[in-house]
Amino acid sequence: MITELESDGIETDASAARKQRVSAICLGILLVLACAAAFVPQVHPEAKPKAFEPADIAWMLSASGLVMLMTPGLAFFYGGMVNKKSVISTLLQSFIALAVISMLWYVVGFSLAFGDSIGGFVGNPGTFFLFNHVGTAPHPRIAPNLPLVLFAAFQLKFAIITPALISGAFAERIRFWGYLLFISLFSLLIYCPLAHWTWHPDGFLFKWGVLDFAGGTVVHISAGFAALAGALALGRRQSHADGHQHVPPNVPFVLLGTGLLWFGWFGFNAGSALAANAVAVQAFFTTHMASAAAMLTWMLIEVVRGRRPSAVGAAVGAVVGLVAITPAAGYVGYGPAVFIGVVAAAVSSLAVELKNRTSLDDTLDVFPCHGVGGLVGMVLTAVFAKEGGLATTGSAVLLWKHLGALVFISAFTFSGSFLLYKFTNLLIPIRVNAENEAHGLDTSQHGETVLVG
Secondary structure, eight states: OOOOOOGGGOOOHHHHHHHHHHHHHHHHHHHHHHHHHHHSOOOOOOOOTTOSOHHHHHHHHHHHHHHHHHHHHHHHHHHTTSOGGGHHHHHHHHHHHHHHHHHHIIIIIHHHHHSSEETTTEEOTTTTGGGTTOSSSOBTTTBTTSOHHHHHHHHHHHHHHHHHHHGGGGTTSBOHHHHHHHHHHHIIIIIHHHHHHHHSTTOHHHHHTOOOSSOIIIIIIHHHHHHHHHHHHHOOOHHHHTTOOOOOSOHHHHHHHHHHHHHHHHHHHHGGGOSSSHHHHHHHHHHHHHHHHHHHHHHHHHHHTTOOOOHHHHHHHHHHHHHHHTTTTTTSOHHHHHHHHHHHHHHHHHHHHHHHTSSOOOTTOHIIIIIHHHHHHHHHHHHHOTTTOHHHHSOOHHHHHHHHHHHHHHHHHHHHHHHHHHHHHHHSOOBOOHHHHHHOHIIIIISOOSOOO
16 A cells, blocks of 8 residues: 655655556556557458548547547636645646546447447447457447447547546545546446446436436536545545635636636537537537526626626536536527526535535535536426427426436445545545645645746
C-alpha cells in the first residue's frame, strides 16, 4: 500500500520506491497491450463502396470531435472554481480521463457496453476485444448506418467525460493514483453496464421502453450519484469543516469552460441522432433553448434571493439546462425544452441551497446539478415525449417506467460507486493527508504550481 506524501510534496523513500514499482508494472502492462494490439491477428471488416451517406459520416465525425471538446471544457469549468493551489490537479483529472478511458474502451469497454448481450445486463467482453471485428463496415444492429469504428469512437467520448464529471465532487482532496484506479473501475463496472442496459438493442431498459436520448441516466445521473457517494466516502475538506465560504477564484476559466461545454453539447445531443437528419436538427435546437432558459432562471433566482446576478451562477444554470435536456433532446418539442430548462434550474438551485445547509462536502455541486438535473430531465422526458409522454398522449405508462428505472439506476450507481471507493482505498489510500490538503494538490501530487513568486 502506498503511504502518504509528506508536506510540501516531499515523499518518503519507501513511498517513492513503491510508486516506482507500481508505475513500472503499469508500464509493462501497457507495453504488453501495445504488442498485442500490433501483432495479434484481428479482423477489421471494411465497408463496401458508397455504403453510407457522406453527410452522415461528416456529421458524426464532427459530433465526435465536439463531444471530445467537452472534456477540456469541463476541465476549465471545474478548474476555475477550485482553490488556486489545486487548479492543475483539477484540470488534469479531466484531461487524464482522455487517455485512461480510451485505453480501457479499446481493450474491453466497448465490448462490455455494446458487445453481444449477456442477459440484457452486460456485453460479452470478447465480442470486440482489442477492437476485433470493429472496422469501417456497419454493424446490423448497433450501427447499421455508420462505420462501426465511428460509432465506437462517438460512444467513447461519452465514456470519457462521465468519470471526469465525478471529479468535481471530491476536488481538492483526492490522491491522483487513487483517482486513476477509481475511474478505471467505475468505467468498467458502472458505466459500461449502464450503457448496455440503456442503449444496446438487447439491454433490459432499452427493451422495457425507457427513453434516454443522449445520456440522462448513463452519463449525468450515474456521475451525480457516484459524486454523492464520493463526497460521503472521502469526507469533508478541513476548510469546509471550518465553515470557510468557497469563492471561485478564476471566473473567466468558468465562463470559458461553460462556452466549450455548451458548444460541445451540440455534438453530445444532436450527434445522438447518429445521422445528419431532422432529429439531429431538433435535438440541436432543444438543447440550445433549454440551456438558455436555465441560465436566465438561475440568475433570476439569485436576484430573488437578494443576491447580485453572478457569472458563475449564469454558467452553472446553463450547464444544468444542458444536463436536463440531454435525455429528452430528440424526443420533445421546443416549448417543452424551455420548460425543462426552467424547471431543472429551479430544482437544482434549490438542491444546492439544501446541500449547503448540511455537512455534505460536494465541492463543485456535482450531485445537485448533474444528479438532480438528470433526474428532472428523465422525469420530464416521460411527460413531454412526443410518443408516449403523459402530456402528449395522456398515458402514464412511460412515466412509471422512467420512475422505476430511476430508482434502480440511482441505487445501483450510488451503492456500486461507494463500494468502489472503499475497495480503491484498500489498495491505494484515496485521500491526501491534512498537510497535503492544506498545501494544495498541485505541489503534493504533481510537483507543479500556477502560483508565481
